[in-house]
Amino acid sequence: MRMRGWIIIVALFALQPFGHAADSAAADVDTYVEKFNPDIFALDADQHPVYAQKNAFSSPASDIARDVADNNWFNLLVFLPFLILPQVLLLVVIFKFRDRGDGRKPATFMTNHKLELAWTAIPCLALVIVSVPVWTLLYKMELPPANIDTNNPNQATIVKVTGKQFSWMYEYKHENISIGSDAASMQEPLILVHGRAVLLNFTSIDVNHAWWVPAFGVKKDSFKGRFTNTWFTPTVSGVFKGQCAELCGQGHGIMFVSAVVVEPAEFEVYKKLQKHRADTFKIWSLIQQEPGVTASDADMQTAIAKYFEKDASEERRFALRYWIASNFTSLRRKPQDQVLHNDINSTYMSKRDRLEHLIAAVPTVNPAESVE
Ligand SMILES: [Cu+2]
Structure with missing residues (x-):
């Protein structure tokens, strides 16, 4: 109540x-x-509170970004032993088998099949273990789960995103809104709703582009004559900045992406x-x-x-x-x-x-x- x-x-x-x-x-x-209509060109972005959330790992701003961050930590956990173990072994060998000046000869054996099998099989197993949640997440990123009714504008925002040299056009399906350029012919932000899933359909009218906002944990290529899609649910309100992530020509560096979650x-x-x-x-x-x-x-x-x-x-x-x-x-x-x-x-x-x-x-x- x-x-x-x-x-x-x-x-x-x-x-x-x-x-x-x-x-x-x-x-x-x-x-x-x-x-x-926030100023996405502000240079002192770090001092601007609206740009607080910038990174999928330190401050995920969507459910997908949270999954990406969790996945990253899991991968790190699996791979960390492979980083630490050789360093420890190296130190052991350096100190234990150092030349003590007592005339002992070092061992000269060449192969150890069991050991070689182990150091091939264990990393392979690690890759298999890591691939399971990674593939699951990659599939999850494609389409929203069935419990989200994408025909209901209160549950999902559907936006067609068209890349062009060097800006983005956004067409909201349910809301019948088309945006892209402001009065100064500069990129307009995509306005999203806090807690409401957003389904993005990408295409391009010229070369390849990629829509990327790190804090949302998504990066998707857009191609001419093809549709790709991704979705996420924004979990933090604020202004989020991104960048076209596919080298697309002279203006690629200023092909920004920005989104405001309201x-x-x-x-x-x-x-x-x-x-x-x-x-x-x-x-x-x-x-x-x-x-x-x-x-x-x-x-x-x-x-x-x-x-x-x-x-x-x-x-x-x-x-x-x-x-x-x-x-x-x-x-x-x-x-x-x-x-x-x-x-x-x-x-x-x-x-x-x-x-x-x-x-x-x-x-x-x-x-x-x-x-x-
Ligand atoms: Cu581009």
Whole structure:
């Protein structure tokens, strides 16, 4: 019961931007921009708390990563004697059979069939022992277990991942969301749900790539004309970084992978934001133009009126604010020519303010029934 209470409180908190307290939305907007659009190019990643989980062995962030880490420790345990035993024998021989100056002759025998058989058979046996859990895990990585209903969006997120020189496109099957590039043509993160299985189907539209996030314990090749797949359940919330792991051309080094693991209630917010995204493009193209170019009030009002024609709900207002703020965040982060950079940095807050005023002039009309 206590657990359920907490879940409701957390959910109410997370869904607040679509509730009545929309006036404090500016702060909420920035909170969500930080959550769904983190700076994956931050160089001081170690000092950034969101990058805390980086390694499958020291801090596994999925069930599969946990298995990979356990498997690694098991292998180490099996192979450790092979590392230690020769060192011990070497020390014994060095000290026990050293030349004591008493004229003793060393032994000169050449073969010992029993010994040779043993040192061939025992390592072979060790490899067989290690291969059993390894093969089991490799098969487990391919498809989720039968008790996870992949047709149920609350149990599994299915994403088609398409690699291309030099970025990733993500298509969410149940949620009908397509993402890939942000307003600055930079890679967008894959948004995943804490505790919800994710099934990834990989392909490529050009050369071979490999999707790799160490903390999730998965690395999968993507090929043109073929599908490969893997799955895992994120067990830690936060931002996770990866990298294309197949040399795919000139931009391979900057072909990043990033994922944000959020709570279920936050994912609901994300879905709603995505639903309105395409409709905000027109307004964005008016707001952000060449340095020094400003859209007229009449043009802005027309575009905003058109945007709110569908509905003028809190949800839709919040989505517009969110996408404009998120787009500016992406642009400000991208290295670009100095004139454009200075222009964006000196004008983006006043542009956001102008938008706030224009939105405020449109009366809020929440739709009678929610359009899901
Ligand atoms: Cu690549």
